[in-house]
Structures are given as C-alpha cells and as structure tokens.
Amino acid sequence: MKKLLFISLLMLSLSLYAQDKIEITGEDYQNKGVEMADVMRSNGKIYVLTGIIGIVLGGILVYVVQTDRKITNLEKQYNELS
Amino acid sequence: MKATWWKVLAVALLAYTLIAGLLADVPRLPILNETVRALYFHVSMWFSMVIMLTVGVVYSIKYLRNGRLEDDDMALEFTNGAILFGVIGIATGSLWAKFTWGAYWTNDPKLNAAAIGLLMYFAYLILRNSLTDIFQRAKISAVYSIFAYAAFIPLIFILPRLTDSLHPGNGGNPGFNAYDMDSQLRMVFYPAVIGWALLGTWVSTLRVRYRRLARKMEEKMINQ
Structure with a gap:
C-alpha cells in the first residue's frame, strides 16, 4: 500500500515537473x-543603436x-608570372 | 574580387539579421526582456560553428582518401573559423548568462560540454603545430578532427538533453518545439544562421586561398 502511494505520488510529481516549459504565444x-x-x-x-552596430x-x-x-590580385600576379 | 552570389547573399542576410534582429517585434518575456534578441547572435554562432566543423570534417576525410594538401587547407581553415565562432559563442553566452541567470558561468551540463568541446578543438591546433612534417601533420590532424567531431556533436547536442539544464533547448526532446522559439523568431533566426555561416565560409576560403598561394610560391622558390 505504501509502495503504491509512493509510486502514485512520484508519478504525480513527475508530471508536474514536466510542466515547467511555457509555450511562447501571441x-x-x-x-x-x-x-x-x-x-x-x-x-x-x-535606431541610433542599429546604425552604430550597422557601421x-x-x-x-x-x-x-x-x-x-588583395588575395585575388596576388593570385592573378602569380598566374601571370608562371 | 570574385564577387560570387553567395558573398552578396552573406552581406544581405547579415544586414537583415542586424536590422530585423534589433528592430522586429519579439515576445515580451520576464527576465529575458530585450536580451531575447541575443538568439540571433549567440545561438547562430554555435549553429554556424557546427556547419563549419562539418565542412572541416568532410575535407579531413577527403584528405585521408586522396592525400591532397589543398583539402588539408580547407579542413584547417574551416576548423579555425569554427573555433573563432565557438569562442565568440561562449563569450556572448557568458555575458547573457550573467544578466539572466545571475552568473558568468554555472556548472550546467550544456556549458561544461561546450567548454570541453572548445578545449578539444584547441588541442587540435596544438597537435597540428607540434608536428613539423606537413604530410604527417595533415594526416594526424585529419584523423583527430574526425574523432573530435564525433565527440563534439554528442557533447553539445545529445548529452545535455539526457539530463536537465538551465540552458534552453535541453532536457527531453526540445528540438524545433514551440517553447524556446516561435515562427516570428525563426523568421530572423534561420537567415541569421545562414548569414553568419556564409561570412565564416568567406573568411575561411580567403585564408585557404592565402595558404595555397603561399605554398605555390614556396614550391616555385625551391624549383628555381
């Protein structure tokens, strides 16, 4: 009996525990x-802040x-040399 | 400059991320307040990191298959870029945690796993630089990179979900649910991930091109 009570209480607490996430709604x-x-x-x-981070x-x-x-130029120069 | 379409796309997406990320409507949630917008900057760092690490691993496998040093360049520079994003991710996360959880660092499973993951990749760089023979360096670091990737993904995506964590997206199966994000946040979040990943790709490919050019110059000097 004690065991049954314990298990039922445990299940209750577990289901309560699973409820801690709240959905984002409108x-x-x-x-x-x-x-x-x-x-x-x-x-x-x-908008000033947006501008600053934009800069x-x-x-x-x-x-x-x-x-x-710069790298593209170097690549071109190298290819012209060889 | 090779103005390819994806570089233009990167600039456009980053501009959109910045403007919509700072100005668009976000849910008004207690404790988070305006910091919810860090989703577009902190979380997207980690997503980009994983994308770039995946590219790195693909090129590591390619190197092991055909032994071309050009593939090793790609593997190294994409991993380098990924590490940069990881460091920025952990720093931004730490700051965000200070003002929402109350501490710069907590011994949370997600945080510790992320720290271990970053340390593994620091070890990758140390391992590389401790080897002098370029072919040996490329081969050993390619093998290490595959193992590090195989440990990193479970560390940050699977293990924190098996337990409970302060960090959103953990405990149970939170992937793509309605609790941490809704469709309005996703409209900025996914473009942000693509934008940051493209910027990382851009910087990585620049460094790859530099490396390849430097190698060609060196070979030319030797052959003269």
Missing part, C-alpha cells in the same frame, strides 16, 4: 507588464572585401 508580444526598450523606441534611440558590421565587411581583392 499574447507574449502584447505583455506590457514586462519591461522592454520601449523608451528607446519612443525617442528613436534604438561596425559594414566596417568588418569592407575589410573582408578588401582582403579578398
């Missing part, structure tokens, strides 16, 4: 109770493109 997008960067949106500073990414990409060009 309501989560409207939940104003959670603090987000709304101020940055309202005064437009989030960082753009700079890195320009650097990669230039490296690519």
